[in-house]
Amino acid sequence: MSQPLLEVQQVFKNFGGFAALSGVNIYVNPGERLGLIGPNGSGKTTMINCISGLLTPEKGKIIFEGNDITQMTPHHRARAGIMRTFQIPKPFNSMTVVENLCIPLEYAAEHKTSLSVAEEEARKILTLIGIEALGDLKPTGLTQVDMRKMELARSLAGRPKLLILDEVMAGLSGSEVDEILEILFKLNEQGITIIMIEHVMRAVLGFSKRISVLNTGLNIAEGTPDEILNNPEVEKVYLGE
């Protein structure tokens, strides 16, 4: 087996005196679908912020494709192929949805084409996600659900090798969850490695090949969805929530 695509080694992150991550280890193999779960406040988003470069851990290493990227700037990580969505979408409100997608196409994916070619490409991605009708709207006019789909589309526009999804399913209806899952399976088949952080258990259990569980900034369990479902430690954490 080749080396993991991403390896998070013994990462510590404090906010003031509060330890949000206390030596977390995570890895994901090329082409894998990893689920990351844990109660609210367990450090999942903080972990993603360390991986995407918004936060620098106090201790520990982050390795991507064999390179230590712990100190790399966020924009270099994006160009290297790491894209993430935000739990609370952060679109550029002065631009239309298509224009929003053109930014990662140009910079993260280093598309280097004319604006019209990029816009055409952006529309293809919107079609894939099923929101092609929203292309010319400003994000402020979108519903929460459409905003999440746009956030997903925008991270796809960066042509990621590793796609990290921070609760993209929240607020979606059952059929919408299925729709997005279908897209994610398709993307994964095309070779994109996916880390899914999710509270919608049906989605994360059905999607992941392997699941890692965090609680209070620590790894508490790891295994296949079945193993996680039957893990007493995990059950305790979730019932005690």
Place this chain on the structure above:
Amino acid sequence: MVSIDLLLNAVVAGILIGGFYAAVSLGISVVFGLLDIANIAHPLFVITGSYFTFYLNSNFGLDPILVGLILMPLFFVIGNIVYQSYYHFFEKQGAEPLRGLVFFFGVLFLIEVSIIITFGVDYQLVEAAYLGESLNLGIVNVSYRLFIPFLVGVLLTTGLHFFFAKTFYGRAIMGVSQDSLALSLMGADPVRIKSVAFGIGIATASMAGALLVMILPIEPALGREYIGRVFAVAVLGGLGSVKGALFAAIILGIAESLTATYFGAAWSSGVSFGFLLLVLAVRPAGLFGR
């Protein structure tokens, strides 16, 4: 009794001068409006453009507009260097904006002193064959000295408007002004993008400087008189909106011209601030603010 042609001429002169004010203020609209950097030295970059124009015009007979145009790349590079220094010594350290203001005060005095040492404190003006002529439209008289700066100011605004709407760099600059962290996660380097934006802001100053020295004689301290006015135009137009800056500049131009015509020139400089306060009271985000 109000004379119609006096009124009409005052309004037209105001519109024309407004186009010029837009050119002077665009740099502030970009740098203060989009990057949140209070570059109070901007008018001094404009004056530097004026002196370069004066020098090349009086020694080599180059057309002022042509000088303004060929200086733009040079000013772009200067703007880049100024931003990189500002970033390195202030922004990166997380310094408070007030300390950044001290930096730009320093830049302001450095430029002013350099100009005084190089050119002295005498008034200077440029020459071009068309500058003395005017277009007679019935009761309204349009002098080229004002008309050409107006036209160039409008063109500059339009060009910048399309740059922001229709280019990758322009959109990235809009992005960096809204959320520079989100932009970096899209693969763009915020420092580089801001550097380009600052460079563009300063590049507009070379053209604005060329326009200024066409309109009136310049002296080194003139720049400081424009500080209030350029910030008034940028804020009035709605921070970061170049279209807004043009409209605000024209409104201000008309208001100043009418005041000067009916109440005397001494009152006109107070008009910009009166107007600014009035608009902000009604529309805190400015005329075209988001």
